[in-house]
Amino acid sequence: MHATVPISQEILNYLLSNIQIGVEIEEHNRVLISFRMFRAAAEIVGVTPDLVVVLSTSWVLRMTLRAVLAWKPSLQAYMAEKDGFVYVFCGLIPAVRRYEYLWQHLTEVRARTQAGRLILDLDIHVR
DSSP, rough: OEEEEEEEHHHHHHHGGGGGGGEEHHHHHHHHETTTTTEEEEEEEOOOTTTTEEOOOHHHHHHHHHHHHHHHHGGTTEHHHHHEEEEEGGGGGGHTTTTTOOOOOOOEEEEEEEETEEEEEEEEEOO
């Protein structure tokens, strides 16, 4: 089965509010990520079925993220930098994890953006 799910900017920010990360969704798979006073641009390059968002971004952002993760180790449960990419483990964020019974059936996830909206194209296989 296939489904397309649009997720608004407001819903994403609500889901991320308990880990103090903000996201501004732009066109062409671009997002602005904010943490306190820090803001950086990134591009969504993929989403895994277990809801790990893979971002491509600048070297400066990746090094800054390393510093933020060292300063605030609790964020390491939700974000990582490795092999030139930033990984956001959305499936582990408490507000998202409570819906695990739904997303455990995903076999493929594709993401695209419009201004203010993340659109997920989902392939679903009920097990």
